């Protein structure tokens with residue numbers, strides 16, 4: 001996440017709902033019009049099943065309360081609006097409680113194609129379909145629990161695991177690469193790049209390797225990790241992730257696979 005935001009958080013009214021303007025709803029609609037065909041082509045079945053099950057509105061910004069009602073029935077998760085940027089301690093605590101913190105503003109048309117910080121399109125369209133999958137939901141909670149038990153200096157290590165799985169993970173279906181992560185599902189440019197461009201390095205999903213891999217948030221990822229079976233998230237969720245962080249620390253970070261500068265290894 002960038003350290004500052006040009007956008008103001010939207011505050012829910014007394015009924016818990018956020019009043020979006022017609023233009024904000026129109027941005028959501030236009031983003032969905034562009035991105036639904038892309039995810040149908042490139043996203044993993046787990047994501048598409050969640051998208052179908054949640055049946056979110058495509059013509060107006062969904063309310064977190066409504067998405068929560070649907071998610072609770074499926075995996076026990078809910079979504080709560082938060083300011084665009086929250087601290088890691090609060091972030092991990094919410095995940096541990098199966099609450100997904102969602103930035104509530106939507107990008108304006110200047111940032112239609114690319115926005116560095118998460119907005120409601122990324123949070124709802126990108127994340128909630130995957131949180132409807134019990135395997136993905138369990139692993140998300142496991143990262144939150146590890147974060148709650150972690151020392152502050154471990155946060156950056158755990159966030160790498162979150163980044164390369166929940167946000168930018170890949171998987172394989174019938175031999176074909178598919179995008180699994182939420183950052184890919186909500187990105188018109190990186191979604192296709194992640195699965196079909198020959199340039200990125202695509203490595204097997206290995207927790208220690210992931211923890212040791214630095215990233216930049218402001219470029220298409222030069223490295224992805226491929227989970228062969230989404231069921232493998234169950235095993236990953238049972239690991240002692242803080243022990244894994246200790247091992248990764250001993251080995252140290254890999255050299256970056258990208259040029260320096262930008263928001264290096266920020267989450």
Ligand SMILES: [Fe+2]
Pocket residue numbers: 118122123127167182183
């Ligand atoms: Fe995200």
